[in-house]
Amino acid sequence: MQCPKCRGNMRTFDRNGIHIEQCDNCRGIFLDYGELETLTRLESQWAQQQYAPPPAHGAPAWGAPHHGHHHHHHERSWVGMLFSS
Amino acid sequence: MIESSGGPAGAAPPDAAPSVAAPPGGPDADLVAGLVRLAPRGGPVTVLKQSTGSPRMDSGAGVVVVRVGDVVVKAHPEGTPEADLRVRLDLAGRLPGLMLAPLGVERLGARIVTIWPAGEPLTPAHLEDGDDRAPWAEGARLLARLHARPLPPGLPAAGGPARLARAVAALDGHRDVPPAIRAAYWTLPWSGAEHRPVPPGLAAGAELRATLVHGDWHLGQLVRIGAAWTLIDPDDLGHGDPAWDLARPAAWFAAGLLATTAWDRFLGAYLAAGGGAVSRDDPWRELDLPARALTVQLAATAVATARRAGRPLDDSTRALVSSCARILATARV
Numbered sequence: 001m002q003c004p005k006c007r008g009n010m011r012t013f014d015r016n017g018i019h020i021e022q023c024d025n026c027r028g029i030f031l032d033y034g035e036l037e038t039l040t041r042l043e044s045q046w047a048q049q050q051y052a053p054p055p056a057h058g059a060p061a062w063g064a065p066h067h068g069h070h071h072h073h074h075e076r077s078w079v080g081m082l083f084s085s
Numbered sequence: 086m087i088e089s090s091g092g093p094a095g096a097a098p099p100d101a102a103p104s105v106a107a108p109p110g111g112p113d114a115d116l117v118a119g120l121v122r123l124a125p126r127g128g129p130v131t132v133l134k135q136s137t138g139s140p141r142m143d144s145g146a147g148v149v150v151v152r153v154g155d156v157v158v159k160a161h162p163e164g165t166p167e168a169d170l171r172v173r174l175d176l177a178g179r180l181p182g183l184m185l186a187p188l189g190v191e192r193l194g195a196r197i198v199t200i201w202p203a204g205e206p207l208t209p210a211h212l213e214d215g216d217d218r219a220p221w222a223e224g225a226r227l228l229a230r231l232h233a234r235p236l237p238p239g240l241p242a243a244g245g246p247a248r249l250a251r252a253v254a255a256l257d258g259h260r261d262v263p264p265a266i267r268a269a270y271w272t273l274p275w276s277g278a279e280h281r282p283v284p285p286g287l288a289a290g291a292e293l294r295a296t297l298v299h300g301d302w303h304l305g306q307l308v309r310i311g312a313a314w315t316l317i318d319p320d321d322l323g324h325g326d327p328a329w330d331l332a333r334p335a336a337w338f339a340a341g342l343l344a345t346t347a348w349d350r351f352l353g354a355y356l357a358a359g360g361g362a363v364s365r366d367d368p369w370r371e372l373d374l375p376a377r378a379l380t381v382q383l384a385a386t387a388v389a390t391a392r393r394a395g396r397p398l399d400d401s402t403r404a405l406v407s408s409c410a411r412i413l414a415t416a417r418v
Binding site for chain 1: 207208209212216219303304305337338339340341342345348349352353367368369372373376377383386387399400401402404407408411412414415
């Protein structure tokens with residue numbers, strides 16, 4: 001396939017179920033029908049995971065950012081801390 | 086048979102704190118045996134808490150708690166002011182449904198010993214599915230009711246600020262203490278620093294709002310008696326700023342450790358129950374300073390514990406140390 005812009009050679013990539021053609025020459029990207037919608041949907045899913053709703057009662061100026069995901073990586077030390085003076 | 090529970094307050098692993106751990110059959114074993122004899126009836130014995138912190142200062146150091154059948158026997162640290170403790174115990178006995186009432190007060194050598202009905206404690210095992218599952222709302226409602234009780238005369242000051250000072254003092258002698266902890270401490274009104282960036286008027290306002298305060302609230306201070314949760318441990322009960330009782334969860338939330346949903350449920354239940362420690366429109370107006378204090382205290386205690394055990398700092402501790410650095414940066418502005 002030839003690039004519709006510069007007539008360069010288009011190369012095909014498959015990423016997460018999306019079919020992308022990219023031009024080797026001008027790096028332009030060609031999306032098939034429906035693929036822009038798929039990308040938009042994936043982006044909004046990612047954004048929902050990253051941004052939790054803001055806390056109802058505010059936060060201090062020195063607070064850490066909350067990302068809404070759970071802290072599985074430090075579950076044990078964290079749960080122990082919940083119980084000690 | 087005497088066995089140690091695997092709970093958070095269980096005996097420390099053998100590699101912890103070699104300089105202060107009691108030798109087998111030493112004074113701690115004698116103490117446990119003495120506590121078992123003070124129980125009114127026999128029964129299976131479990132050591133619930135045998136803290137091995139530095140006897141000097143670590144929060145809760147020297148406390149030994151043993152369950153014998155249907156009672157719990159607690160040896161208070163040596164040097165506990167007896168008159169203050171008796172006023173606190175007397176008050177706990179007059180708050181039915183709110184605080185667990187003691188069954189008796191005894192003496193064992195240099196220690197005061199209290200006897201309590203055994204409830205069903207909340208343990209880390211209850212939270213394996215995450216901190217969201219904890220009875221945050223139930224704890225918050227108990228605190229709201231406690232803060233609404235009249236202040237009896239003769240009650241000592243709540244123990245929160247003294248705990249902060251002890252936690253920072255317990256860092257002395259340890260190497261590799263992140264400097265942000267002590268630096269953040271010196272920005273706080275309770276540190277005694279002459280020139281502190283935080284306006285002292287905020288702390289003075291808190292004294293005007295003094296109510297009855299638990300003084301050391303965390304999830305381990307909840308037990309279930311039948312179907313109802315109740316507060317335990319009046320050791321730090323007193324008059325003070327009620328926002329200190331909310332400050333530990335607030336510090337966890339601000340460090341990014343406590344899930345926003347859990348924090349919202351805790352604070353929302355406190356406000357819905359009429360809790361007066363914080364203003365409805367801007368709870369952080371009252372929470373900010375006590376939460377800074379608890380952040381420093383939690384970071385200091387976690388670092389001292391890790392250093393004593395020769396362990397590296399875990400993720401939760403590092404999150405609290407990062408909070409200390411941000412507190413410092415905010416105070417410098």
